[in-house]
Amino acid sequence: MESNEELINFYQVLRDDLDSLLVDLRRHENTAEYYYKIRSAEPETLTSVQRASRLLYLNKTAYNGLWRVNRKGWHNVPFGRYKNPRIIDEDNLLGAHWLLQRARIKLADFSVVLETVRPGMFVYLDPPYYPLSKTSGFTSYTADSFSENDQCRLAEVFRQLDHSGCLIMLSNSDNQLIRELYKGYDIKVVMAKRAINCRADRRGPIAELVIRNYEL
Template sequence: MNQQPHSIARPVLKWAGGKGRLLPELLARVPDEFNAYHEPFVGGGALFFALAGQGRIRRAYLSDANAGLIDVYLALRNAVEEVIAALGQHAYEREHYYRVRALRPEALTLPERAARVIYLNKTCYNGLYRENRAGQFNVPFGRYKNPTICDEPNLRAASAVLQGVDIARRRFSTVLDYAQPGNFVYFDPPYHPVSPTANFTTYDRDGFGPDDQRQLRDVFAALADKGVRAMLSNSDMPFVRDLYAGFHIEQLYAARAVNSKANGRGKVAELLICNF
C-alpha cells in the first residue's frame, strides 16, 4: 500500500459501535507518524478508511474473528466486480431476504458470500450483525424506504484502498506476533455491556465476555512494553476503568445508533484509552 491519498472510501458495512461519528476525536489522537497500522477488530473500518483517505497508511493489517466480515474485505480486495455482480442479484424484498439469510455460506463462492453479508447488512433490522451459537445470522428483516444495496462507486473505492492490505481471520491476541515498534494499533472490540439488555457481544458465535476483555487488556499492556503504540475504545464502565488503570483514559461522547428504542439513541459516554 502506498502513501498517496486514495479516492475517499467510506465503510461498506453498517456496524454496531461503528466509529463514523467519533472520527474527528480519533483522528486527533492518532500518532502523526507510524510505520504500519493494525486493526484487530476491523468491523466497519471507519478509522482505517479515514486514515487511508488521508494517505497516512503505508502498510495495514486488518483482521477480525468474524469469518463473514473478513470474507467481505477479502472479496472486495480481490474480486470487487464479482461482488458487484452478485449484489445485482439481490432485491429489497422480505421473502428474498429470508431465503438469502438461510443460505449456507460454505456453499457459496467468496464474492457470493461477501454479497450476501453486504445485502443482509443493508436490509436487516438496524444494520445489526448477530449470530446464534450455531454461527447462523439471525437478525430479522428491516424496514427501509429505499435502501442502497449496491453502492458501486464506494465498493470500487474501498477495493482500491484495500489493495496490498493484509486481511485475515484471526484472534486479536495474534497482533503481538507481528506488530513492531513504530507501529500503531487501534482496538475497537465488542464493548463491555452497560446493562444486561445492552449486550452487543454476539457479533460471532463465540461472543466476547469479561475473560476476553481481560486478555485484551493484557495484550494492550504487552504492546506498550514492546514499544508499539495502541489506542482502544470501550464502554465507560467501572470494570473497564479498573482494567486500564495506569493508562491514559479519556471520556468521549458518541451518538448511539443501535438501540431498540428511539429514545435510547442519544449521546452516551465511552472511553478512549492510549498506551502512549
C-alpha cells in the same frame, strides 16, 4: 485481524474482486421473502463472492443494520422493512477497495497481533464493547461471544504491546471494568452517536472511551 469469518471474507473479496462483488450485489431484492431466503443460506455452500454479497445485503436490509448470530452461527436479525436501502454504494466500495490494496487481512484471535508487531508500530484495537447493562449485553458478532474474560485477555495484550514499544489506541464502552483494566493509561471520554436500540428515544449520543498509551 478479526475472528468473524464472514467479515474477513467480505474484506478479502472487496480487496481482490470488487467487479464480481458489484455484479452479485445487483441481483438482490428488497422484500421480506427474499431477505429470509438469503438469511437462511448456509455460507459454506456459497462462493466467496456470494458470501461477501450476502453479508453486505443483510447488513443493509436487516433491522437497524445489525449483524448478530446465535450460538450455531446463524444470522438471526429480522427484516428491516426499509423502503429504499442503499445496498450498493459504489463510490464507497471503490474507495475501500483501493485502500485495502496494501492491507493484510487475517482471520485470527486478537492475541496473534503480538507475533507481527515491531517497536514504533501503531495498533488500533476495536473489540465488541463491554455491555453497559444486562439488557445491552450484545456481543454475538460470531457464534463465540466476546466474554468478560476476553476483555481481560485483550487488556493483557494491550500491556504487552505497550512493553513492545508500540503506539496503541483502543475503543470501548465507558464503565468501571474497562476503566480498571486500563488504569494508568490515557483515558478520554468521547460522545458517539449510536442508532441500534429497539426504542427510538434511546438512540443518540452515548459516552465511550478512547484509551491510549501515548498523549497527543
